[in-house]
Amino acid sequence: MSNVTPRDIDWDRLAAAALEVRGKAYAPYSHFEVGAALLTENDEIVVGCNVENRSYGLTVCAERTAVGSAVAAGYRNFKALAVATSASPPAPPCGMCRETLQEFAPNLPILLTNPQGERRTFVLTDLFPEPFAGP
Numbered sequence: 001m002s003n004v005t006p007r008d009i010d011w012d013r014l015a016a017a018a019l020e021v022r023g024k025a026y027a028p029y030s031h032f033e034v035g036a037a038l039l040t041e042n043d044e045i046v047v048g049c050n051v052e053n054r055s056y057g058l059t060v061c062a063e064r065t066a067v068g069s070a071v072a073a074g075y076r077n078f079k080a081l082a083v084a085t086s087a088s089p090p091a092p093p094c095g096m097c098r099e100t101l102q103e104f105a106p107n108l109p110i111l112l113t114n115p116q117g118e119r120r121t122f123v124l125t126d127l128f129p130e131p132f133a134g135p
């Protein structure tokens with residue numbers, strides 16, 4: 001675990017939630033299933049999975065599904081994110097998701113994992129150092 005990643009977070013619980021919701025992904029076109037688990041400021045976990053569409057460009061990533069669910073549930077402050085894919089090494093969020101996450105949590109600690117148990121950690125500012133700052 002990286003030294004920039006907070007130790008007071010239950011990463012095992014968050015990773016397990018991301019891996020579990022990955023099983024609900026709707027990905028009949030890419031067959032690349034993604035699960036995301038956001039830890040809210042009061043230690044609730046809100047999950048999301050990718051939802052593809054036969055019009056491929058309408059696909060929504062797991063991370064943005066999780067953000068939408070969290071905001072709809074009244075959460076806007078997040079302590080951490082776990083993302084689960086089948087990739088090795090574990091895959092980071094796409095650019096669109098980085099921008100979406102940055103809107104709410106610029107310093108978000110992120111754990112990437114896969115079913116084999118590999119882990120990588122980042123902080124969003126490192127993955128996405130120069131966000132669009134608004135007009």
Ligand code: THU
Pocket residue numbers: 027030032033034049050051052059060061062063092093094097
């Ligand atoms: N995907 C995510 O869910 N999150 C990302 O950050 C990158 C890509 C999904 C979209 C699509 O359903 C599949 O992975 C392949 O691109």
